[in-house]
Amino acid sequence: MVVGSVDWCATITVDEKFEYKPGSFNFGGSFKFHEQSRGWVVAVDADTGAERWKYETAGPQVSGITPTAGGVIFAGDMKGNFFVLDSANGKPVYTAQTGGAVAGGVITYLREGKQYVALTSGNVSRITFGVVGSPTLVIYGLGGTGTAPAAVESVSSHLPDPALGAVTFSKVCAACHGGKAEGGIGPGLTGLAQRMDFAATVQWIENPSAKMPKLTPSPLNVQAVQDVAAYVQGL
Ligand code: HEC
Structure with missing residues:
Protein backbone atom coordinates (compact mmCIF):
# COMPACT_ATOMS: atom_id res chain seq x y z
CA MET A 1 0.00 0.00 0.00
CA LEU A 142 4.85 7.51 -22.94
CA GLY A 143 7.73 7.95 -25.38
CA GLY A 144 7.05 11.65 -25.95
CA THR A 145 9.92 14.11 -26.41
CA GLY A 146 8.14 17.48 -26.20
CA THR A 147 8.37 19.94 -23.31
CA ALA A 148 5.29 21.13 -21.43
CA PRO A 149 3.68 24.17 -23.12
CA ALA A 150 3.58 27.43 -21.16
CA ALA A 151 0.23 28.38 -19.64
CA VAL A 152 -1.90 30.44 -22.00
CA GLU A 153 -2.94 33.82 -20.64
CA SER A 154 -6.00 35.55 -22.02
CA VAL A 155 -5.17 39.05 -23.25
CA SER A 156 -8.71 40.16 -24.05
CA SER A 157 -9.68 43.51 -22.64
CA HIS A 158 -13.15 44.94 -22.05
CA LEU A 159 -15.08 46.98 -19.48
CA PRO A 160 -15.32 45.22 -16.09
CA ASP A 161 -18.02 42.59 -16.56
CA PRO A 162 -19.81 41.44 -13.37
CA ALA A 163 -21.37 38.45 -15.17
CA LEU A 164 -17.90 37.08 -16.02
CA GLY A 165 -16.82 38.04 -12.51
CA ALA A 166 -19.59 35.90 -11.03
CA VAL A 167 -18.16 32.85 -12.81
CA THR A 168 -14.68 33.63 -11.50
CA PHE A 169 -16.11 34.18 -8.04
CA SER A 170 -17.71 30.74 -7.91
CA LYS A 171 -14.51 29.07 -9.15
CA VAL A 172 -11.91 30.99 -7.16
CA CYS A 173 -13.40 32.96 -4.27
CA ALA A 174 -16.44 30.96 -3.12
CA ALA A 175 -14.33 28.30 -1.40
CA CYS A 176 -13.37 30.90 1.23
CA HIS A 177 -16.05 33.58 1.00
CA GLY A 178 -19.05 31.25 0.53
CA GLY A 179 -21.11 30.45 -2.58
CA LYS A 180 -23.30 33.51 -2.00
CA ALA A 181 -20.47 35.57 -0.46
CA GLU A 182 -22.07 34.98 2.93
CA GLY A 183 -18.66 34.29 4.47
CA GLY A 184 -16.60 31.23 5.35
CA ILE A 185 -12.97 31.34 6.35
CA GLY A 186 -12.96 34.73 4.60
CA PRO A 187 -15.43 37.46 5.64
CA GLY A 188 -18.87 37.89 4.08
CA LEU A 189 -18.74 40.32 1.14
CA THR A 190 -22.35 41.49 0.97
CA GLY A 191 -22.51 45.27 1.22
CA LEU A 192 -18.79 45.45 0.40
CA ALA A 193 -19.27 48.62 -1.70
CA GLN A 194 -20.14 50.53 1.48
CA ARG A 195 -16.67 50.02 2.92
CA MET A 196 -14.51 49.47 -0.17
CA ASP A 197 -14.98 51.07 -3.63
CA PHE A 198 -14.14 49.45 -6.98
CA ALA A 199 -10.54 50.73 -7.13
CA ALA A 200 -9.86 49.65 -3.53
CA THR A 201 -11.34 46.20 -4.24
CA VAL A 202 -9.06 45.74 -7.28
CA GLN A 203 -6.12 46.88 -5.17
CA TRP A 204 -7.04 44.47 -2.37
CA ILE A 205 -7.27 41.47 -4.73
CA GLU A 206 -3.90 42.41 -6.24
CA ASN A 207 -2.32 42.93 -2.80
CA PRO A 208 -4.36 41.09 -0.17
CA SER A 209 -3.37 40.67 3.48
CA ALA A 210 -1.39 37.59 4.50
CA LYS A 211 -4.66 35.83 5.38
CA MET A 212 -5.90 35.79 1.77
CA PRO A 213 -3.80 34.18 -0.99
CA LYS A 214 -2.37 36.31 -3.78
CA LEU A 215 -4.32 35.23 -6.86
CA THR A 216 -2.54 37.37 -9.44
CA PRO A 217 -1.07 37.10 -12.02
CA SER A 218 -2.22 33.49 -11.82
CA PRO A 219 -4.95 32.25 -11.81
CA LEU A 220 -6.39 35.78 -12.26
CA ASN A 221 -5.08 38.14 -14.94
CA VAL A 222 -5.75 41.91 -14.91
CA GLN A 223 -9.07 41.55 -16.71
CA ALA A 224 -10.31 38.76 -14.42
CA VAL A 225 -9.52 40.88 -11.35
CA GLN A 226 -11.58 43.78 -12.76
CA ASP A 227 -14.50 41.49 -13.60
CA VAL A 228 -14.60 39.83 -10.18
CA ALA A 229 -14.20 43.20 -8.43
CA ALA A 230 -17.21 44.49 -10.42
CA TYR A 231 -19.18 41.44 -9.30
CA VAL A 232 -18.40 41.73 -5.57
CA GLN A 233 -19.10 45.48 -5.68
CA GLY A 234 -22.69 44.66 -6.61
CA LEU A 235 -23.32 42.25 -3.72
C1 HEC B 1 -8.01 30.93 0.53
C2 HEC B 1 -9.09 31.77 0.94
C3 HEC B 1 -9.49 32.99 0.14
C4 HEC B 1 -9.69 33.08 -1.21
C5 HEC B 1 -9.53 32.00 -2.28
C6 HEC B 1 -10.13 34.43 -1.44
N1 HEC B 1 -10.16 35.12 -0.27
FE1 HEC B 1 -10.73 37.08 -0.04
N2 HEC B 1 -10.25 36.98 1.92
C7 HEC B 1 -9.85 35.86 2.59
C8 HEC B 1 -9.59 36.20 3.98
C9 HEC B 1 -9.13 35.22 5.06
C10 HEC B 1 -9.86 37.57 4.12
C11 HEC B 1 -9.74 38.44 5.38
C12 HEC B 1 -8.32 39.01 5.35
C13 HEC B 1 -7.99 39.83 6.55
O1 HEC B 1 -8.87 40.12 7.35
O2 HEC B 1 -6.81 40.18 6.65
C14 HEC B 1 -10.29 38.03 2.80
C15 HEC B 1 -10.67 39.35 2.53
C16 HEC B 1 -11.21 39.77 1.33
C17 HEC B 1 -11.70 41.11 1.07
C18 HEC B 1 -11.75 42.25 2.06
C19 HEC B 1 -13.06 42.19 2.76
C20 HEC B 1 -13.29 43.26 3.77
O3 HEC B 1 -14.45 43.38 4.19
O4 HEC B 1 -12.34 43.94 4.17
C21 HEC B 1 -12.14 41.12 -0.23
C22 HEC B 1 -12.75 42.29 -0.98
C23 HEC B 1 -11.89 39.81 -0.77
N3 HEC B 1 -11.33 39.02 0.20
C24 HEC B 1 -12.23 39.42 -2.06
C25 HEC B 1 -11.89 38.20 -2.62
C26 HEC B 1 -12.14 37.86 -4.00
C27 HEC B 1 -12.85 38.75 -5.00
C28 HEC B 1 -11.63 36.60 -4.18
C29 HEC B 1 -11.57 35.81 -5.46
C30 HEC B 1 -10.93 36.45 -6.58
C31 HEC B 1 -11.08 36.16 -2.91
N4 HEC B 1 -11.26 37.15 -1.99
C32 HEC B 1 -10.48 34.92 -2.70
C33 HEC B 1 -9.67 34.60 2.06
C34 HEC B 1 -9.78 34.28 0.72
Whole structure:
Protein backbone atom coordinates (compact mmCIF):
# COMPACT_ATOMS: atom_id res chain seq x y z
CA MET A 1 0.00 0.00 0.00
CA VAL A 2 1.28 3.44 -0.84
CA VAL A 3 0.13 6.55 1.03
CA GLY A 4 0.96 10.25 0.95
CA SER A 5 1.37 12.55 3.91
CA VAL A 6 1.91 16.15 4.95
CA ASP A 7 4.78 16.95 7.30
CA TRP A 8 4.27 20.53 8.46
CA CYS A 9 4.42 21.82 12.01
CA ALA A 10 2.19 24.61 13.24
CA THR A 11 1.78 26.53 16.44
CA ILE A 12 -1.77 26.46 17.75
CA THR A 13 -2.59 28.93 20.49
CA VAL A 14 -5.66 28.40 22.65
CA ASP A 15 -8.09 31.28 22.80
CA GLU A 16 -10.29 31.00 25.93
CA LYS A 17 -12.97 33.13 24.28
CA PHE A 18 -13.01 31.05 21.10
CA GLU A 19 -16.44 30.60 19.55
CA TYR A 20 -17.33 27.83 17.10
CA LYS A 21 -18.16 29.20 13.64
CA PRO A 22 -19.92 26.81 11.20
CA GLY A 23 -18.17 26.45 7.84
CA SER A 24 -14.79 27.61 9.15
CA PHE A 25 -11.71 25.81 10.33
CA ASN A 26 -12.24 25.67 14.09
CA PHE A 27 -9.00 25.14 15.97
CA GLY A 28 -10.08 26.67 19.27
CA GLY A 29 -7.69 29.57 18.85
CA SER A 30 -5.15 30.90 16.39
CA PHE A 31 -3.16 28.74 13.98
CA LYS A 32 0.20 29.55 12.42
CA PHE A 33 2.18 27.28 10.09
CA HIS A 34 5.96 27.14 10.44
CA GLU A 35 7.88 28.08 7.31
CA GLN A 36 9.33 24.64 6.58
CA SER A 37 6.89 22.25 4.89
CA ARG A 38 7.32 18.93 3.11
CA GLY A 39 5.60 15.62 2.46
CA TRP A 40 6.22 11.90 2.12
CA VAL A 41 5.12 9.02 -0.04
CA VAL A 42 5.33 5.90 2.11
CA ALA A 43 5.04 2.25 1.03
CA VAL A 44 3.89 -0.20 3.70
CA ASP A 45 3.52 -3.96 3.59
CA ALA A 46 -0.25 -4.60 3.54
CA ASP A 47 0.10 -7.83 5.59
CA THR A 48 2.38 -6.64 8.38
CA GLY A 49 2.15 -2.84 8.25
CA ALA A 50 5.95 -2.69 8.09
CA GLU A 51 7.39 0.28 6.21
CA ARG A 52 9.13 -0.72 2.94
CA TRP A 53 10.43 2.66 1.80
CA LYS A 54 9.63 6.34 1.93
CA TYR A 55 10.20 9.17 -0.53
CA GLU A 56 10.51 12.76 0.68
CA THR A 57 8.66 15.41 -1.38
CA ALA A 58 9.59 19.09 -1.48
CA GLY A 59 6.03 20.21 -0.72
CA PRO A 60 3.12 18.66 1.20
CA GLN A 61 1.82 15.55 -0.54
CA VAL A 62 -1.96 15.60 -1.04
CA SER A 63 -2.41 14.48 -4.66
CA GLY A 64 -3.82 11.14 -5.64
CA ILE A 65 -1.23 8.33 -5.73
CA THR A 66 -1.55 5.89 -8.61
CA PRO A 67 0.27 2.56 -8.28
CA THR A 68 0.44 0.47 -11.47
CA ALA A 69 0.97 -3.17 -12.41
CA GLY A 70 3.89 -1.87 -14.48
CA GLY A 71 5.93 -1.32 -11.33
CA VAL A 72 5.81 2.47 -11.21
CA ILE A 73 3.85 4.92 -9.04
CA PHE A 74 2.58 8.34 -10.18
CA ALA A 75 1.97 11.28 -7.80
CA GLY A 76 2.80 14.96 -7.26
CA ASP A 77 3.33 17.54 -4.52
CA MET A 78 2.17 21.02 -3.57
CA LYS A 79 5.37 22.59 -4.91
CA GLY A 80 4.33 21.56 -8.43
CA ASN A 81 6.51 18.47 -8.80
CA PHE A 82 5.12 15.51 -10.70
CA PHE A 83 7.08 12.31 -10.04
CA VAL A 84 7.24 8.70 -11.10
CA LEU A 85 8.63 6.32 -8.47
CA ASP A 86 9.92 2.77 -8.77
CA SER A 87 7.39 0.68 -6.79
CA ALA A 88 10.12 -1.66 -5.54
CA ASN A 89 12.29 0.91 -3.78
CA GLY A 90 10.68 4.39 -4.06
CA LYS A 91 13.52 5.79 -6.19
CA PRO A 92 12.36 8.50 -8.64
CA VAL A 93 12.62 7.41 -12.28
CA TYR A 94 11.16 10.66 -13.70
CA THR A 95 10.32 14.09 -12.26
CA ALA A 96 8.93 17.26 -13.86
CA GLN A 97 7.89 20.70 -12.64
CA THR A 98 4.27 21.34 -13.71
CA GLY A 99 4.15 25.01 -12.66
CA GLY A 100 1.25 24.69 -10.21
CA ALA A 101 0.45 22.74 -7.05
CA VAL A 102 -0.45 19.11 -7.78
CA ALA A 103 -3.40 18.42 -5.47
CA GLY A 104 -5.90 16.38 -7.46
CA GLY A 105 -6.13 12.93 -8.95
CA VAL A 106 -3.48 11.31 -11.15
CA ILE A 107 -4.75 8.78 -13.69
CA THR A 108 -3.19 6.62 -16.39
CA TYR A 109 -4.97 5.23 -19.43
CA LEU A 110 -4.40 3.50 -22.75
CA ARG A 111 -5.63 5.02 -26.01
CA GLU A 112 -4.95 3.55 -29.45
CA GLY A 113 -2.09 1.53 -28.06
CA LYS A 114 -0.38 4.43 -26.33
CA GLN A 115 -0.16 4.95 -22.56
CA TYR A 116 -0.91 8.39 -21.05
CA VAL A 117 -0.78 9.92 -17.58
CA ALA A 118 -3.10 12.83 -16.78
CA LEU A 119 -3.14 15.06 -13.70
CA THR A 120 -4.37 18.42 -12.51
CA SER A 121 -1.89 21.16 -11.64
CA GLY A 122 -2.66 24.51 -9.98
CA ASN A 123 -5.55 25.00 -7.62
CA VAL A 124 -7.30 27.46 -5.32
CA SER A 125 -8.67 25.04 -2.75
CA ARG A 126 -8.77 26.41 0.77
CA ILE A 127 -7.60 23.12 2.25
CA THR A 128 -4.36 23.15 0.30
CA PHE A 129 -2.49 25.74 2.33
CA GLY A 130 -3.21 28.78 0.16
CA VAL A 131 -1.07 27.50 -2.70
CA VAL A 132 -2.37 28.61 -6.07
CA GLY A 133 -1.45 28.37 -9.74
CA SER A 134 -3.52 28.48 -12.91
CA PRO A 135 -5.79 25.39 -12.90
CA THR A 136 -4.35 23.23 -15.69
CA LEU A 137 -4.80 19.70 -17.01
CA VAL A 138 -1.39 18.15 -17.76
CA ILE A 139 -1.15 15.01 -19.93
CA TYR A 140 2.07 13.05 -20.46
CA GLY A 141 2.43 10.41 -23.17
CA LEU A 142 4.85 7.51 -22.94
CA GLY A 143 7.73 7.95 -25.38
CA GLY A 144 7.05 11.65 -25.95
CA THR A 145 9.92 14.11 -26.41
CA GLY A 146 8.14 17.48 -26.20
CA THR A 147 8.37 19.94 -23.31
CA ALA A 148 5.29 21.13 -21.43
CA PRO A 149 3.68 24.17 -23.12
CA ALA A 150 3.58 27.43 -21.16
CA ALA A 151 0.23 28.38 -19.64
CA VAL A 152 -1.90 30.44 -22.00
CA GLU A 153 -2.94 33.82 -20.64
CA SER A 154 -6.00 35.55 -22.02
CA VAL A 155 -5.17 39.05 -23.25
CA SER A 156 -8.71 40.16 -24.05
CA SER A 157 -9.68 43.51 -22.64
CA HIS A 158 -13.15 44.94 -22.05
CA LEU A 159 -15.08 46.98 -19.48
CA PRO A 160 -15.32 45.22 -16.09
CA ASP A 161 -18.02 42.59 -16.56
CA PRO A 162 -19.81 41.44 -13.37
CA ALA A 163 -21.37 38.45 -15.17
CA LEU A 164 -17.90 37.08 -16.02
CA GLY A 165 -16.82 38.04 -12.51
CA ALA A 166 -19.59 35.90 -11.03
CA VAL A 167 -18.16 32.85 -12.81
CA THR A 168 -14.68 33.63 -11.50
CA PHE A 169 -16.11 34.18 -8.04
CA SER A 170 -17.71 30.74 -7.91
CA LYS A 171 -14.51 29.07 -9.15
CA VAL A 172 -11.91 30.99 -7.16
CA CYS A 173 -13.40 32.96 -4.27
CA ALA A 174 -16.44 30.96 -3.12
CA ALA A 175 -14.33 28.30 -1.40
CA CYS A 176 -13.37 30.90 1.23
CA HIS A 177 -16.05 33.58 1.00
CA GLY A 178 -19.05 31.25 0.53
CA GLY A 179 -21.11 30.45 -2.58
CA LYS A 180 -23.30 33.51 -2.00
CA ALA A 181 -20.47 35.57 -0.46
CA GLU A 182 -22.07 34.98 2.93
CA GLY A 183 -18.66 34.29 4.47
CA GLY A 184 -16.60 31.23 5.35
CA ILE A 185 -12.97 31.34 6.35
CA GLY A 186 -12.96 34.73 4.60
CA PRO A 187 -15.43 37.46 5.64
CA GLY A 188 -18.87 37.89 4.08
CA LEU A 189 -18.74 40.32 1.14
CA THR A 190 -22.35 41.49 0.97
CA GLY A 191 -22.51 45.27 1.22
CA LEU A 192 -18.79 45.45 0.40
CA ALA A 193 -19.27 48.62 -1.70
CA GLN A 194 -20.14 50.53 1.48
CA ARG A 195 -16.67 50.02 2.92
CA MET A 196 -14.51 49.47 -0.17
CA ASP A 197 -14.98 51.07 -3.63
CA PHE A 198 -14.14 49.45 -6.98
CA ALA A 199 -10.54 50.73 -7.13
CA ALA A 200 -9.86 49.65 -3.53
CA THR A 201 -11.34 46.20 -4.24
CA VAL A 202 -9.06 45.74 -7.28
CA GLN A 203 -6.12 46.88 -5.17
CA TRP A 204 -7.04 44.47 -2.37
CA ILE A 205 -7.27 41.47 -4.73
CA GLU A 206 -3.90 42.41 -6.24
CA ASN A 207 -2.32 42.93 -2.80
CA PRO A 208 -4.36 41.09 -0.17
CA SER A 209 -3.37 40.67 3.48
CA ALA A 210 -1.39 37.59 4.50
CA LYS A 211 -4.66 35.83 5.38
CA MET A 212 -5.90 35.79 1.77
CA PRO A 213 -3.80 34.18 -0.99
CA LYS A 214 -2.37 36.31 -3.78
CA LEU A 215 -4.32 35.23 -6.86
CA THR A 216 -2.54 37.37 -9.44
CA PRO A 217 -1.07 37.10 -12.02
CA SER A 218 -2.22 33.49 -11.82
CA PRO A 219 -4.95 32.25 -11.81
CA LEU A 220 -6.39 35.78 -12.26
CA ASN A 221 -5.08 38.14 -14.94
CA VAL A 222 -5.75 41.91 -14.91
CA GLN A 223 -9.07 41.55 -16.71
CA ALA A 224 -10.31 38.76 -14.42
CA VAL A 225 -9.52 40.88 -11.35
CA GLN A 226 -11.58 43.78 -12.76
CA ASP A 227 -14.50 41.49 -13.60
CA VAL A 228 -14.60 39.83 -10.18
CA ALA A 229 -14.20 43.20 -8.43
CA ALA A 230 -17.21 44.49 -10.42
CA TYR A 231 -19.18 41.44 -9.30
CA VAL A 232 -18.40 41.73 -5.57
CA GLN A 233 -19.10 45.48 -5.68
CA GLY A 234 -22.69 44.66 -6.61
CA LEU A 235 -23.32 42.25 -3.72
C1 HEC B 1 -8.01 30.93 0.53
C2 HEC B 1 -9.09 31.77 0.94
C3 HEC B 1 -9.49 32.99 0.14
C4 HEC B 1 -9.69 33.08 -1.21
C5 HEC B 1 -9.53 32.00 -2.28
C6 HEC B 1 -10.13 34.43 -1.44
N1 HEC B 1 -10.16 35.12 -0.27
FE1 HEC B 1 -10.73 37.08 -0.04
N2 HEC B 1 -10.25 36.98 1.92
C7 HEC B 1 -9.85 35.86 2.59
C8 HEC B 1 -9.59 36.20 3.98
C9 HEC B 1 -9.13 35.22 5.06
C10 HEC B 1 -9.86 37.57 4.12
C11 HEC B 1 -9.74 38.44 5.38
C12 HEC B 1 -8.32 39.01 5.35
C13 HEC B 1 -7.99 39.83 6.55
O1 HEC B 1 -8.87 40.12 7.35
O2 HEC B 1 -6.81 40.18 6.65
C14 HEC B 1 -10.29 38.03 2.80
C15 HEC B 1 -10.67 39.35 2.53
C16 HEC B 1 -11.21 39.77 1.33
C17 HEC B 1 -11.70 41.11 1.07
C18 HEC B 1 -11.75 42.25 2.06
C19 HEC B 1 -13.06 42.19 2.76
C20 HEC B 1 -13.29 43.26 3.77
O3 HEC B 1 -14.45 43.38 4.19
O4 HEC B 1 -12.34 43.94 4.17
C21 HEC B 1 -12.14 41.12 -0.23
C22 HEC B 1 -12.75 42.29 -0.98
C23 HEC B 1 -11.89 39.81 -0.77
N3 HEC B 1 -11.33 39.02 0.20
C24 HEC B 1 -12.23 39.42 -2.06
C25 HEC B 1 -11.89 38.20 -2.62
C26 HEC B 1 -12.14 37.86 -4.00
C27 HEC B 1 -12.85 38.75 -5.00
C28 HEC B 1 -11.63 36.60 -4.18
C29 HEC B 1 -11.57 35.81 -5.46
C30 HEC B 1 -10.93 36.45 -6.58
C31 HEC B 1 -11.08 36.16 -2.91
N4 HEC B 1 -11.26 37.15 -1.99
C32 HEC B 1 -10.48 34.92 -2.70
C33 HEC B 1 -9.67 34.60 2.06
C34 HEC B 1 -9.78 34.28 0.72
